[in-house]
Amino acid sequence: MEIDAHRKMLHSMLSLEARKYSRYTSQNRHSSNMYKSLTMEQLRDFASLFTLPTIIEKDDDGKLLPSVYTSFRNLILVKLLTQYGLRIGEALLLRGTSFKSNMAGTAFYMYVDSLNDGVDPRKHKPLIKTRQSIRELKITAQDYKIITAFMAQVEMRSSHDFLITSSIGDCPPLSYKAAYKIITDVSDAMKDKFPEHFSPRNAECLENVHPHMLRHTWAYMQLKSLHQHFERKFAKAGAVNIKGIMESAKDTLRKLGGWAEGSSMPSRYAKRFIAEHANEISMEMFEDSTFNVFAVKELPNF
Template sequence: MLKVLKIDDKRVSLIDSQTLLPTFLSLTYCIHSLHRKSVNYQQKELTSIKFFYEYWLTKEGQSLDFSMIKSNFSGKTLLSMIELLDGFWLYLNNSRIEQAKNVYSLKASPYDVPTEAYSTNAAHYHSVCRFIEQLISNYISPHYITKAPDEVELCRRNILALLSQKKKQYSSYSSDKHKNDYKSLNENQFRDFVSVFPVPTNPTKDGLGKVSNSVYRQYRDHILLRFLSSYGLRIGEALLLRGSSFKPNFSETKFFMMVTNLEDNVDPRSKKPSIKTASSHRELEISQQDYMIVKGFMSQVKLISQHDFLFTSSSTNASPLSYQGARKIIIDASNRMKKLFPHHFDITKSDHLQTISPHMLRHTWAYFQLEHIFRRYTADFIKAGAVDPKGIMKSAIDHLRSLGGWSARSQMPAYYGKRFIAKRANELSMSKFKEDAFKHFNIELPIFLRNIDESSIDK
């Protein structure tokens, strides 16, 4: 039996419960790719690979590792893995129960399988495709194949092309539940969302100097919102912050926040947050006001907690806040906003909201930040006499990448650049209606077209 087990705070492995050893091929995948990812990502990927290992065993009567070693790591086994992907898809949608070898199962219908299950199975399928892709890169090489290098390269490309076709087959079933997360709040939506995080200006304290639990939660939630939306922190990064994460310079004219993993093993949480990539370790300058707010709040944390974490529960032991606890703060606020400002959730509007998630606040920060950086770089380029729109945008995107902790390979900063360019293109397109040539379209509307509430249109 195979099990996905957490080895330590940074690594997960697929283990054979009989030998208590990691499966060979999955271990190579972990070493080359997965162990540089977050623990949660490793667990999800290895769970999918575990399902494929089990499917291979039922089909071939031997383990995937044994098949690969028996074939001397040839491309033959890799091709067999690709050929079995269609059957693996049916296996997933049949509750991971393999049909008899002489029985052909009909393709599962979206009407028979719940949408959420289909999306989950598509995620498993594409995880296995990534696993096979890594194996192809490792083993279709001159080290394992005794052919001329150019022939080996051609073989590798052909196998990857075949895998690419398989990867595209079930892309339409991939989940879109996080699609709304890639939206960002506009200025009015953001203003109203901030308003559902009120804080008392002069709260009462008891004899020990402690504020009430409700006031403590209000300040904690407000500070969480500030750091997610003002500095673009991922929620896991925010949960790593401690009092010692905030430091001034020697002259105390600038203030900094250290976003990094904890190395002292003092985190008592069973699911410990961690930095996503090496690029995510960073030192961010923060405002003096934010620094003072954190220092003031930490004086309250120290009165109720044995730990130095910024975000804790308000219970007696004040344990460090969990990922689910932090996420619930934002989701609950989203629900309050829906009641207080229902017009932001009106589906008849193009920029309506479905819900607000923690990561959506990071997207909001990124878009506002890119606009600000672009304007600053434009002014600097003009002053230097070198106005190059592409150069300005590239510089702005690189700056955003550094602030947001994205890796060099991440396409997210460029995604925001495309959104910004599209917005400016639309603004320029609409400005043409103010020019003389297009004023011919300015006619008086007939009565039957005046039923629309003109007061609701932003002129």
């Protein structure tokens, strides 16, 4: 079972690495699923597998039991990847000092950055991808509360203040490999519990769920939300410009996602959004009376 888990993880990682060189291949051979993301239904079912126990059990020292500690850690990790679009390496860099509130306690922030102070004991240390990846993100009050409560548990167990840790021994910071496995293990559990999401008969068929797919999911949903926001803003100002709306949405997405200025990723999500929007408009056309000439009043039995 352990060998099989390693095999699955290696294949997923190799697939992600291979995609970095897609620009050297023919466009005809370019995978249409390169930036595949989860639908809302798939995301909801995936998230449902990151449950917390109804009873929070602690030992005599006030420490969460290892199984409860692991459940909280896994929930926080998937929240960071899915709700805030962090790369898995960025999530592994977070510490207690990465989270702050304003003086009034009404706004909460997460700082994504490398802290080169020699504290990280990991052999293969996670790194910030680009200078633009260093960023300040606003988080919800509930997430801030969960994270700070969990950090108190981390500090009871270890001498460091990294957020995502092992639940064993002195709880060392989690490795990339171990964090990746958390997501792929839940992906396997999702196949068992929700097999319909992996059926090739469905257009939204999944092969598996990996950490970067969660970032794709966040990016696409974020772009849709930003587009709606700027559409309302432009309309209110009486200056509706379709290209201007999309460019504003892409620029904001670039800042939130920590992409470099030359990265084409925001534009790729924009193309997908435009294509899906075009399909919706196309389907509206069939409601027009012009196309009633093709209507079949009653389908024959085949």
